[in-house]
Amino acid sequence: MATVLLAVLAPGQAQCASQRLYTFEHPAMATVFRLSLYSADAARAAEVSSEVFDEVDRVEQLLSNYRESSELSRLNQEAVKAPVTTDPEMMDFLVQSAHWSEVSDGAFDITVGKLMKAWGFYRHQGHVPPAAELDQLRTETGWRKVQLDAARRMVRFTAPGVELDPGGIGKGFAVDAAVRVLRADQVRAALLSAGSSTLFALGAPPHRRGWRIVVPGPLPRNGTLSMVTLRDESLSSADCSQKNFVLDGHLYCHIMNPRTLRPVEGRIQVSVIHPSATASDALSNVAFVLAPEQTVRTLAGYAPQASALIVSVDGSRPSCAVFRWRAPVDHAHCEQAMPLMH
Structure with missing residues (x-):
């Protein structure tokens, strides 16, 4: 679960000349996708939204781990028995996932689903698994246990x-696919969000430099942590404050550290901006797991266009760290934002 990301429209911005703002919603991927786009024609706007949401549904059918008919479920069932040939799009998804796993030294990992179940986050029933169960999970978890032959599209x-x-990257992958539909339909200004985790700002509203996006602060204070202007960029956020459980006075976050097999400690919220929604989605998890200094090395080395806002807690007062973050940070939510340098 990520923090809620909000678009802010200035007075009069919703209508300019012949362009009007239309908004549509569609349930998919266990959340609600929301599309706002500028168009001169209501029927055309509705037609585009239908095409966009059809594409989201198509990607969900590819990546769903809840549908037995999905390609991902087929791989989960068969790839341990023998190498499996998959389609080009699934191979692209797996290659991108493996890339972020490799460059983050396993901080991002799409094999953590069993960890989520073991810690009780799928059924919202918090549970600390015993050591023996974690030992077994260690044999079943780890991105290096997924072998890819991209040239032959083989998975084993x-x-x-x-x-x-796909939880840490799938929505971003779907958003990128949907944005390609918007571009093909020659939409010049649109904002597409995948629930509260990832959004993409295409172009800019009329007479604006871009889409103004509010990044709320962590619960319970909420409010505005920062406001950024995005144009042809994605923003993804990972947030511990909205999905966790407390046991014996200890708070357990739903975001897993794949290397320790335990929930991440000390991090509250992370937001990452990148031109790719797939990348920003994965990197928001990377930045949540790694220490801020390690995150900077990863971003500087492998995502030079990325920027990040990291909220941590050590004691009672949250602290903020920023890397190439282009907007002010409200100090009501944390101490003065510390710039991270490479």
């Missing part, structure tokens, strides 16, 4: 029990 799991879970 090298250990029994491995399961792919």
Whole structure:
């Protein structure tokens, strides 16, 4: 679960000359996708929205780990038995996932689905698994247990029990696919959000430099942490404050550290901006797991266009760290934002 991302429209911005703002919503991927676009024609806007949401549904059918008919479910069932040939789009998804796993030294990992179940986050029933269960999960978790032959589109799991879970990158992948539909339809200004986790700002509203996006602060204070202007960019946020459980006085976050098999400690919220929604989605998880200094090395080395806002807690007062973040940070939510340098 990520923090809510809000678009701010200035007075009079919703209508300019022949362009009007139309907004549509569609349930998919266990959330609600929201599309706002400028168009001169209501019927055309509705037609475009239908095409966009059809594309989201198509990607969901590819990546769903809840549908037995999905390509991802087929791989989960068969890739441990023998190498499996998959389609080009699924291979692209797996290659991108493996890339972010490799450059983050496993901070991002699409094999953590069983960890989420073991810690009780799928059914919203918090549970601390015993050591023996974690030992078993270690044999079934790890991105290196997924072997890819991109040239032949072959996938093989090298250990029994491995399961792919698209939760940390799938919505971004769907958003990128949908944005390609918008571009093909020659839409010049649109904002597409995948629930509260990832959005993409295409072009800019009339007479604006871009889409103004509010990044709320962590709960319970909420409010505005920062406001950024995006144009042809994505923003993804990962947030611990909205999905967690408390047991024996200890708070457990739903975002997993794949290397320790335990929920991340000390991080509250992360937002990452990048031209690719797939990348920003994955990198928001990377930045949540890694220490801020390690995040900077990853972003500087492998995502030079990215910027990040990281909220951590050590004691009672949250602290903020920023890397190439282009907007002010409201100090009501944390101490003065510390710039991170490479």
